Amino acid sequence: MRVQYRYNPSVVGFTPQVVxxxxxxxxxxxxxxxxxxxxFxxxxxxxxxVILQKIPVLGSYWDRPVDPNDSPF
Incomplete structure (x- = not known):
């Protein structure tokens, strides 16, 4: 009987099957x-x-316009 060795690649003990x-x-x-x-x-x-208003269908939910009376400009 002959012993056959197989290469089992791993990185820090993690094999592809585990990953x-x-x-x-x-x-x-x-x-x-x-x-x-x-x-949150x-x-x-x-x-x-930048993020939430860019969502295609739900983006308008986060649109909060500033009242002209409250705007400092």
Whole structure:
């Protein structure tokens, strides 16, 4: 009987099979944390104007015009 060696690539102990199993899980939690942070930062005007108003269907929800009486200009 002859011993056959097979190359099993790994980086710091993570094989491609382990990475393929964990990527969807981390992707889901990363997306959930990103959306949570986005809505947590909603009161900041720059986040509202640059990110949230660019959403195609829901962007008008975050459009908050300034009353001309309140505008300093």
């Amino acid at each position: 393929a199993r964990w990527v969807p899980i981390f992707g889901f939690w990363g997306g959930a944390l990103g959306l949570g942070a986005l809505f 930062l909603e009161p900041i005007p720059r986040v509202r104007n």
